[in-house]
Amino acid sequence: MGPDDIVLRVEDIHKKFGEKVVLRGVSFSVKKGDTVVVIGPSGTGKSTLLRCINQLTPPDMGRVFLHGEEVTNSGAKISYFRQKIGMVFQNFFLFDHLTALRNVEIALLRVRKMDPKAAREKAVYELDQVGMSDWADHFPAELSGGQAQRVSIARALAMDPEVILFDEPTSALDPELTREVLEVMKKLARTGLTMVVVSHEMGFATSVASEIIFMEGGRIVEQGPPHILMSDPAYPRTRKFVSQFADLAGQRKE
Amino acid sequence: MDTAPFITTVLVPALTQGLVITLQLIVLAAPFGLLLGIGIALGRQYGSRGVSVLCKLYVIFVKGCPLLLLLFILYFGLPSVGITLSAFAASVIGFILCNAAYNSEYVRGAILSVKDGQMVAAQALGMTRQQTIREIVLPQALRRAIPGLSNEFIYLIKYSSLAYMLTVIELSGAGKLVATKYFAYNEVFFAVGLVYLALVSITTAAVHILEKKVAVPGLIS
Numbered sequence: 001m002g003p004d005d006i007v008l009r010v011e012d013i014h015k016k017f018g019e020k021v022v023l024r025g026v027s028f029s030v031k032k033g034d035t036v037v038v039i040g041p042s043g044t045g046k047s048t049l050l051r052c053i054n055q056l057t058p059p060d061m062g063r064v065f066l067h068g069e070e071v072t073n074s075g076a077k078i079s080y081f082r083q084k085i086g087m088v089f090q091n092f093f094l095f096d097h098l099t100a101l102r103n104v105e106i107a108l109l110r111v112r113k114m115d116p117k118a119a120r121e122k123a124v125y126e127l128d129q130v131g132m133s134d135w136a137d138h139f140p141a142e143l144s145g146g147q148a149q150r151v152s153i154a155r156a157l158a159m160d161p162e163v164i165l166f167d168e169p170t171s172a173l174d175p176e177l178t179r180e181v182l183e184v185m186k187k188l189a190r191t192g193l194t195m196v197v198v199s200h201e202m203g204f205a206t207s208v209a210s211e212i213i214f215m216e217g218g219r220i221v222e223q224g225p226p227h228i229l230m231s232d233p234a235y236p237r238t239r240k241f242v243s244q245f246a247d248l249a250g251q252r253k254e
Numbered sequence: 255m256d257t258a259p260f261i262t263t264v265l266v267p268a269l270t271q272g273l274v275i276t277l278q279l280i281v282l283a284a285p286f287g288l289l290l291g292i293g294i295a296l297g298r299q300y301g302s303r304g305v306s307v308l309c310k311l312y313v314i315f316v317k318g319c320p321l322l323l324l325l326f327i328l329y330f331g332l333p334s335v336g337i338t339l340s341a342f343a344a345s346v347i348g349f350i351l352c353n354a355a356y357n358s359e360y361v362r363g364a365i366l367s368v369k370d371g372q373m374v375a376a377q378a379l380g381m382t383r384q385q386t387i388r389e390i391v392l393p394q395a396l397r398r399a400i401p402g403l404s405n406e407f408i409y410l411i412k413y414s415s416l417a418y419m420l421t422v423i424e425l426s427g428a429g430k431l432v433a434t435k436y437f438a439y440n441e442v443f444f445a446v447g448l449v450y451l452a453l454v455s456i457t458t459a460a461v462h463i464l465e466k467k468v469a470v471p472g473l474i475s
Contacts, residue, residue, distance in 0.1 A: 054378060056374060056377060056378060079380040079381070079382060080380065082377065082378055082379065082380040083379070083380035085378075086378075087375075087378040089371065089374070089375060091371055093369075093371035093372050093374060093375035094372075094375075095372055095375070095376070095390055096369070096372065096394060096470065096472060096473050097390075097393045097394045097397065097470050097473055106379075106389060107376075107379040107380065107381065110381065110385050110389055111379060111380045111381055111385070139470055139471045139472060139473075140472065141470075141471045141472020141473070142471050142472070152375075155379070156379075159379065159380070
């Protein structure tokens with residue numbers, strides 16, 4: 001593996017909000033085609049970490065690199081990096097006044113300045129990728145949560161990003177809708193999309209992740225391939241966190 | 255006095271002339287009042303601290319000042335500092351200033367109602383602040399502001415009559431002149447009132463059509 005394979009590199013990210021320290025030096029890198037799933041208890045800075053990557057929340061310290069180019073402190077060039085780093089949010093954040101198709105199309109037209117016909121074709125293609133082409137003319141208020149999230153994934157995909165950050169993409173959805181979103185994400189992982197996913201979906205993490213990162217208290221406690229992290233974690237804290245989910249799954253079967 | 259010739263030869267021509275002036279006042283004042291109002295709302299919400307404070311002071315000043323006083327300042331006061339406006343120009347400017355102050359409040363309220371997350375999502379796609387405001391915030395905010403803005407437009411139709419105080423013979427003024435000359439107050443003012451009622455009714459109907467046209471499910475219906 002050469003350095004060319006590294007899409008995203010995060011170096012020693014620190015962030016505090018007022019007195020509250022949220023991230024205490026987080027470093028990791030993501031290889032091309034990898035799906036990195038970040039797990040850990042609530043309030044440990046997972047979402048803040050994602051927002052520090054595309055500078056929606058500028059970190060206090062540390063650096064982020066996309067293909068070796070520095071994203072942090074990039075000034076006006078941040079727009080360029082954000083086009084290359086897609087993001088999917090827990091609450092979808094679709095644009096309420098635009099149809100599904102226009103939601104996917106708008107950044108192609110306004111940010112990438114694509115030709116209208118080409119933008120339309122691309123938007124239709126991306127909606128088709130997430131199984132939403134039949135809903136192209138519907139507004140966000142007319143979509144279920146799962147459908148809205150799939151449209152928001154199409155919106156991110158349309159920019160041809162190098163990596164997509166998923167911030168708890170299924171936490172606002174019921175189990176059935178969760179499944180339809182996870183199916184789309186699995187498909188994207190298989191097609192070689194590079195993804196960083198903050199999620200509590202252990203099933204997804206186990207079956208799709210190339211690497212799982214366990215975070216607590218603003219630090220990475222442990223990281224590794226899913227079969228090791230889920231079955232034989234090195235640290236007691238990881239063991240405890242992972243076993244809770246195993247218990248939950250066990251109870252559900254009864 | 256014979257009624258029929260009075261209506262056709264005196265009242266209708268006089269009120270028509272007045273109506274033309276009233277329409278000119280409204281048509282000139284409303285678009286600039288809307289644009290300035292949007293500008294002030296944006297300045298308050300997204301401007302630097304200085305701009306924001308200035309816009310806020312502007313709104314406080316205009317809202318706290320009777321429109322008639324504002325018109326007097328523009329028409330009678332400004333010449334002493336070397337700015338002489340025609341009565342018509344002073345009226346239009348006064349209406350724009352007043353209209354804009356109130357419009358800005360409706361637009362600002364509507365801007366605040368646009369969910370923050372959408373702005374974050376727009377930034378995450380690489381949109382600049384200006385693009386986010388233009389493409390995401392304003393299209394939603396303006397839709398939500400339509401009821402308030404149309405209300406303000408209806409006020410404008412009626413307070414355009416204050417131009418008469420600056421000697422602009424608009425609809426109300428024209429009525430007043432005819433009424434005084436022929437001692438036909440009730441008849442004339444009733445007729446003038448009907449014209450205003452028609453203007454307001456047309457506006458209300460037009461706004462209704464506009465709202466239907468730009469309606470978005472879940473945003474306004």
